[in-house]
Amino acid sequence: MDSRMERPSAYIPRDRRQALFDGVNMPDRVVGAALFADISGFTPLTESLLQDLGPQRGAEELSRQLNLVYDALIAQLHRFGGSVISFSGDAITCWIDGDDGFRATACAFAMQVAMEQFTQIKTPSGKTISLAMKTAVAAGSARRFLIGNPSIQKIDVLAGSLLDELASGEKYANKGEVVLNKTVLDMLGDTVTVDRWIGEEGNGRFGIINPITQSVFQTPWPELPPDSIPEDEVRTWLLPAIYERLRSGRGEFLAELRPAVALFLRFSGIDYDQDSDAAYKLDKFIQGVQTILAKYESNLLQLTIGDKGSNLYAAFGAPLAHEDDAIRAVSAALELSDFSEQLDFINAVEIGISRGRLRTGAYGGSMRRTYGVLGDDVNLAARLMQLAQPGEILVSARVWSGAKDAFTWENRPDTIIKGKSEPVPVYKVEAHFQPAAIRLQEPNYTLPMVGRESEIAQIKAVFQPVLKGKGQILHISGEAGIGKSRLVAEIVHHATELKINGLGGECQSYGTKSSYLVWQRIWQGFFNLPTEQSRDEQLIHLEKELTQINPSFAARMPILSPVINLQIPDNDLTHSFDAKLRKSSLESMLVDCLRAKTEHTPMMLVLEDCHWIDPLSLELLDVLGRGIADRPILLVIVTRALQAELSQGLSISQLPHYARIHLSEFTAAEAKQLINLKLAHFLGTEEQIPKAFVKGIIKRADGNPFYIEELLNYLDSQGIDPRKIQGLNQVELPTSLHSLILSRIDQLTESQKST
């Protein structure tokens, strides 16, 4: 591959690069011409190439084609002294400083001519795909801001009413056309002829013009020496994951289709033309947004500023996939909405989220590049944002299905959305789902338990010493989807039979840095906190509980704050505690509380998904694990086997009262039983299923019950009858499986980063 592609400085706008090289600041009030160019046809090209050539070669060919097109366009722009300020979808917003519109107009036509070579792209299967472009030019004054958190990504922004004008003009143009605003038309006078007038009389008027014949003085950028901008500066312009990829020599993220989640947020409240604090305010807002997104390993990909409302676009699942990207996106949306409310200069925001197979990867020309996540579902997210009222978060059906259990929802009637032939289901997010009962309850599984007889016998045996007052630690391990949580349900079932109460918490994949996350629900339940009531009422209750356990504990109440997720102001005693004392004092107090309450009553604690446990939670687990040996407590922890680091860090595994149950794949007989149960559920009969089908599923699912269930769910949702199916291998993977598999691949690749 062309090594110029991998020049990271191409992620910086050309004029900004020049200013950095010259060591000068760019002014934040500028006069010149803005040019907008929107290319159509990349979506069908993507589909064709990936279909014809497969994911690997298709991606390479697609990346090559995208680069060719952008290179051709950007070469023209740079000849006229212009710069690509930002990418939005397959469009670029450019700036030619100091231009009255003449050069920008000439440039727009030069770009149209350059596009002609791409009107007939032949795909390997013989199809012809035609790419086309529309362009708009507006001249006048604008603002230019440099914002963003430098440790995440700096963002160059062009703002002001001129951009709104550009956007309205662009809507009038068809493929192949150039549209000019009133200022430029007046300026150019007889130099151009208008083919068609559009818009309102006065300044809202635009003209589609005929090609200009007069030659224009070109002002190309001087050649910059390679590495002309210090590495430390360049890296602040790339998303950390992208920079890391380039630096480690693994090349760019090539174009590929992968499941991802798109979030659009509309915000308003800043006056970009008049307010002298506009840059400060925008920066404060965007840095806050970047910080929230980073927590979920999501990225801010686009920022479009307009006076009537600006929007930003963030993607989840690309470049790095997570199995819970839908949940991450909705959690982030709630946080973003809260954060905007806290800023007095930002009005209530509107958010739309959607999920689907999207085109992802680095794209652009060798002289100017970006990373993008594009496709139909991105447009759907933008439409949902437009549909939302201030303060609302609206999501598509696929987001809802991936996040439904984690939040509460308001159902909306199916809604007509531009670009969709049928009304689509829309869901409004209300809040995080707070389970009413913190106590462990037997989850309801539709299907009966399959296999695992020896494990269940082992579990029953572990309860014996517990009932005699000898605490036990039971560690359930196994790969994703193997049936750990299903087995925990059996443990809870058994505990219920023995009248043992249980408390449980779950780690979250985005929670590895959130202190005490997994413990919060457990301790809230342990102290019987009325979490639906006010903070003051909870505090009164907590004080009572603590005093009952040990009268001296109430004075140390504030240090419990992080494990019960409740703000408790320091008192005279705790005020003087440093971090170290706070932690040790918290740990020993919790051990004492647990021991006190279980002197005569057995108890079970379950910590799910501990491969995502945060460091403080893990240390608390260690301390508690040691403290229960002479108490009737069963401590159950669940981890995926993949995370070997954890079992090393899990010092309780050395304790005599620790035992581990490792779950392996289903045997063929167990897999067959699960398939039959599942199909009986779908078909309502216990019909004989062809052996070849059962074999095919087992092979594709590797004896993993989650894979088996998801494959069968998917076939069912596609209306495919298992009794008639042929060529099971050709069936595409369902999104849930695809995401899970991708998240593993991404994590493995990232952990192999050059060090």
Ligand SMILES: Nc1ncnc2c1ncn2[C@@H]1O[C@H](COP(=O)(O)OP(=O)(O)OP(=O)(O)O)[C@@H](O)[C@H]1O
């Ligand atoms: N022994 C079993 N009998 C019946 N169904 C099972 C069994 N084991 C797993 N399943 C089904 O397979 C699916 C995945 O199992 P489960 O959620 O327990 O996996 P897990 O190991 O907890 O995965 P993760 O690491 O992703 O949390 C569930 O829908 C569950 O009902």
Ligand SMILES: [Mg+2]
């Ligand atoms: Mg699980």
